[in-house]
Amino acid sequence: MRPPIASLVVLLLVVAALTVIGIDGVRAAPIPQAVLNGEQLIAADTAQSLRTAIDAEASTVRRTASAYPATSTSTPATTLKALTSARKSVLGGALLDRHTGKLLAAGGRTVPLAGVNARTAAGHGAIAPRLVTSGGPPQLLYFARVTLPAQQEDPDQDYQTPNRPERQWLLVVTETLPTLAAYGDGRTAEVLDKTGTALATAVHGKASPAATRGGLPATAAHAAHGSGRDTDASGSLLGDTTGNRRTVAGWAQVASTTGPGDTDDLGLVVLTSHTAPATTPAADYSRFALEAAGALAAVALLLGLALYFSVQRPLLRLFLSAGRLARGAAQDWPTASAELSRPVPVHGFGELARIGRALDSLRRQLLGESGPQDFPARRGPGYRALAVIGVLVVGCWAAPMVFLLNRADTVSAVPAPVLADQQTRAEIASGRIRQSLDHSYTDLSAAAASLPGRSRAAQTAVLRQSLADHKQYRSLYLLDRSGGITLRVGDSPLRTLVHVPDGGGITTVNTSGRIPAIAAYAQVQAVKGKTKAAGVVLFGEIDVKALNSILPRPKLGSVWVTDGHEKVLAASVGYRAFQSLPDSGLTRLARATQSAPGTAGTATSAVHLTSSGPSVDAAAPLAQSGPTARLGWHVVTAEPAAALQIPAVQAEQRTMLAGILGLAVGAACLGWLHVVVIRPLRAVAVLVERLAGGDRRTVLHPVNHDEIGSVTRSLELIRQALAERDRAARSGHAAGPSRSLRENTLQR
Structure with missing residues (x-):
């Protein structure tokens, strides 16, 4: 008899104490924690985009070297020209002898080879890129092994006899840092090295001078490299105050999130910053908590x-x-x-x-x-x-x-900087999708360029190699002028739309079914003086799982990629192909971007009230240029305000939690x-x-x-x-x- 009564009194008093501790702990700081967290996440998203670009370029260099059809009569000069002349991003290239380190051939801008050890090509693992900052603008060195037939005859031999010269070379190409993009009006994005020196800077709109003043770069670099190499580290900083505005910065390592990667040894850090209004604390929940x-x-x-x-x-x-x-x-x-x-x-x-x-x-x-x-x-x-x-x-x-007390207002509960950060992250997500689709189109165009004048067997080999090299494709096939498939490798095509488009780009090839079919396409040019090619357009159907996998990001919420009619093509959450967006407010938001085919469109954001509470939503056009610009697609994001550290929402959550705990304890x-x-x-x-x-x-x-x-x-x-x-x-x-x-x- 005594334990239930005593437990009721004691536990209700414990809930009362937790109510004081929880609700009284909600404080409205001049710069809300949600704004700091948002800047940190923007820096992490930007770092991921930069990391993806470097990884893709390193893979392209290695893949190009691996696919080079070397012969026993290939010379270093012809090999270097074949490997670098077709790629506009290459500033300069060099071929080194693996055994001696001797320079065999060079082209373009002088490659800074100081400290490069050609013997690193002896292993079988990938060689990570290197950052060079001395002697001019910062450059990235990419490495790849070029193996010639003579080396393939005796792969186990680790030394050379006088009668058998070395036949494995090290390709070194130099390129500039990938283009850095800054999103969000007034935001500055910088790439820093280990010392905090800015290697590249991008500004969106008109950035305040306060955003780049102070010791934020050095502080960010020190914090990033003090967090260890094996972590996907990121953080936020507060800078100088100018008037009623203060600089808010976020930093993130450009390093692999899933084990060793190409960017782990570069020591790069992304720093983003902008100025936010320093609000005066207006909410004090201590009296309510005590009552x-x-x-x-x-x-x-x-x-x-x-x-x-x-x-x-x-x-x-x-x-x-x-x-x-x-x-x-x-x-x-x-x-x-x-x-x-x-x-x-x-x-x-x-x-x-x-x-x-x-x-x-x-x-x-x-x-x-x-x-x-x-x-x-x-x-x-x-x-x-x-x-x-x-x-x-x-x-x-x-x-x-x-149900009643400390209810957060749907609109005013979310600070304007938090809403702007969600819109910025939607734009970055749109950039990631565009980056992935652009790479798919570039890879397909390279495959299409190697098809003219070849036999059917040779074309099949090229397509199979492309399918093996590019995991984002589920099927590659050639179309004739009537739209019929003349050659196919991979899975059965999902296409239901039979058309032979001109030029090249990205398109959808079905409008119904269980799986959306997104495809890159490129023209196969005819060779003069020869019979016309059996296929005139090369299609590569992109596995939608590859797009789904790059959409999720921490604290971004649910992400959808929609076509011009607001039908879902890819998402970070479960969905049915070509379904409408789950909320009419999201549909209106997507239409408000005004990203009709042929127009640039603008990103937009809003706070919507859903059955589970306020939701911070944003939409951005997929692309303003490139092969995806004509599609009129959107990227739509929705993050519950409850997941953000907003004082009004936190007070509502903790008030509700106290009520639920009290009722549960009393009933139990x-x-x-x-x-x-x-x-x-x-x-x-x-x-x-x-x-x-x-x-x-x-x-x-x-x-x-x-x-x-x-x-x-x-x-x-x-x-x-x-x-x-x-x-x-x-x-x-x-x-x-x-x-x-x-x-x-x-x-x-």
Whole structure:
């Protein structure tokens, strides 16, 4: 009996303390934490885009060298020209002898080879790019092995004989850093080296001078390189204050997130910064927290006192009275008269009152003053009603906490900088998708350029090699002028639209089905003087899983890629192909970008009220240039405001949590009291009334070893005494307690 009541009071007081700690801990800082977190995530997204570009370029250099059709008569000069002349991004190239490190051929801008060890080509793993910052603008050196047939004849030989010259070379190409993009009006993005020196800078719109002043670059570089190489480290910083605005910066390592990668040893850090208005703290929840906690503490004490005076104390008195009657029933008459002469006090109400009245009737029957007594079937409210009232009392405190108090306004709860950051991240997500599709188109164009003039078998080999090299493709196929497939490698095409487009780019080749079919396409040029090619357009269907995998980002929420009719083509969450966006507000937001085919479009954002609360949503056109610019596609994001550290939303969440905890604790403890006290009391009340009504056959078995179990054992002794007296009366002997009954009493 005592544990449920004590637990109810103690746990409700604990919830009251947590209410003070939780709600009072919500503070509205001049620069909200959500703004700092948003800048950190923008820096991390920008770093990921830069990392992806470097990884893709390193893979392209290695793949080009691996696919080079070297022969035993290939010279370093012709090999270098073949490997670098077709790629506009290459500033200069060099071929080195792997064994001696001797420069065999060079072209274009001078390649800074200081510190380059050609023997690194002896292994089988990929050679990571290197950053060179001395002697001019920063450059990246990419490496690849070029193996010629003579080396392939004896691959296990690790040294060279005078009669067999070295036939493995090291290709080194130099390129500038990938283009850095800054998103969001007034934002500056920088690429820093290990010392904090800016290697590249991009500015979107008009950036405030305060955004680039101070020691933020050095601080960011120190923080990044102090966090370790094996972590995808990022963070935020606060800079100088100018007027009522303060610089907010975010930094992130340009390093692989899934183990060793091409960018791990470069030591690059991305720093993004912009100025945000320094707001004055307007929200103080300390008074509300104290008032809510005080109200709950009052409820806890009120319930504890009510249960003590209405349940605990009456039950203890009933327990003593039942024991006294049992002793009197088991003793000889002179002693029994003293125990049975005192009436049983009736305490409380409901079941305890019923048991008290029935016990007093049994007392009189033991004294021979009365016979069996019937009790009315209709009774007043019992202790179950008390438990329900207790839950309702706690609910009167919890319901306003959950549904009414500290409600965050849908629009004003989200600060303008947080909304702008969500829009910026939607633009960066759009850039990642565009980057992936542009690479797919570039790779397909390179494959299409190698098809003219070749036999069908040679074309098949080229397509199979391209499919193996580029995992984003699920199928490659050639179309003739009527749209029929003349050659295919990979999975069965998903296309349902039969068309032969001009030029090249990205398109969809179905409008229904379980899987959206997005494809890159490029023209296959005819060779003069030869028979026209069997295929005129090369299509590469892109695996939509490859697009889905690059959409998720921390704290970005759900991300969808939609076509010009706002039908979903790819998403970071589960979806059906070509379904509409899950909310009409998102559809309106996508249309508001005004990114009709042929137009640039602008990103936009808004706060929408959904069934789960405010949602910070943004939409951006997929591309403003390149092969995807004509599509009119959008990238739409939706992040629940509850996931952001916004003071108003945090106060609402913690208020609701306190209400839910209080209601759960009250219901659990009162339910516990109902199971261990109230329900057994109801059963005992029925049994004792039957016993007082003359039922001497039903044996009373105690179920629990507590106060109610003791009352049940006392009732069983009384039943035995009454049953023995009835048998004695029928046989003509005087009534008195039997030896067995006395023994049971002594054992008790």
